Amino acid sequence: MIYAILLIALLLTVISAMRARTIALRAVPAYRSLQQRLSEAVESGRGTHVSLGSSALLDESALTAMASAELLYQAASRAYGGDLPVTASLSDPVTHCVAQDRLRRAYLLRNRLDTFKPTLARWYPSGVSSLALAAGVSASLLDEESGFALLCGRFGTELALIAETSVRYDRDLLPHSTQIEGQAIAYAASAMPLLAEELFVGAAYLEPTPLHIGGAAAQDALRYLAIVFLIALAALAFLGVNL
């Protein structure tokens, strides 16, 4: 089953990538506003903080961690020119190495490697429910004068604590979570949150190469396939067909 799904996804990605020029991606308001929000943070002399939550390379959220790290790279490569550097936080030690690497690559891309320090990516020890991370990020937003907080990856209800700090101290917030609880809080906390699966197509909107556009189109196509499949199953069940 998993091989069939992977094969379909691969075929859809490759076919869509070949036709990337003709594909118009659906609008994702959060990505449309990301550049402006990063610019506002830079122009107000404040920093940007990107938190990857408890996304971890060593468990089932490995690919979420990879997608979040990509968004960290995109944000850092856009906000590199600020007075204050872009900082990152997470609670998985292996993902911490990836976050450091992405920050370094972003600064290298802009020839600002002198600004990069390994401590810009911070590890906060915590489990799946990252309350220590939430406390650390909340403190970091205030201590380091971060004007914009991008929360992407795996967050549970602890996202509410970070969101509360952001709103109370007038920090711009773009939240996201692959967890149901976190996503619900993200919706309540922000006018323009990033919705669950939108994290995985970030590169298609921020660095639109044919493969990234192909991936985003394949994701949409797979979603429609899943919807059709579910409706068909429900219709069959309604008609009394037992599969």
Added chain:
Amino acid sequence: MTAPAKPRQRLRPGAALLAALTIAIALITLLGLEPVATLPPELNRTLSALSQLFIQLVAVIGAIALLLGVLNLARFHAAQLRSFPRGLYSLLLLIALLGVLLVRALERGGILRIGDGTTATLSLTILDVAQVAVESALAGLIFFALVHGAVRLMRRRVTLWNALFLAALVIVLLGFSPLSDATLLPVLREWLLSVPVSAGARGLLIGVAIGIVVVGVRVLIGRERTFRE
């Protein structure tokens, strides 16, 4: 401040080797974890053993990364000591870190014995008293943050979806309250949780799973940033 420049397309031998290794290891691990019935049983057994070996190696890497994480944390807070009063929290953190490390080392060495001496009683007690208590207190705050978020949502702009969010929150919270015994609220709460909430949650999780598959394909064909640049 502009979008990142288009990445260089020139193939670097190091990146190509890294991509080849990653693709091979990913495929072997996948085949080991999800054996293909049409492959010979002997090959499936070999692939399974190899995938287990890779997973064990990853666990070792995780332990080393944990050490690096602790060092990074200590390094960052050591640098913070220069500023006051912010440095005070960093000082507390460093003292706590060194203290717990010392206690654990003494326990492991058999110098510090509390109770029957077979379990690390003191370090576990420190964890329970400090970490668990503080995390529980923080968890208690989440309820207020949620309600505040819902109210703020309505103050910002009243839309049908915002009103629905607030109504659902109020019904679920009141449904759990002791007052709910005499009303229709528990039934409504159960229906909300088992039908629309459950359906929405599954829809969201299916979306995430599809996104993960697409990113997985990108990694499997070696088009992840780590291998490209």
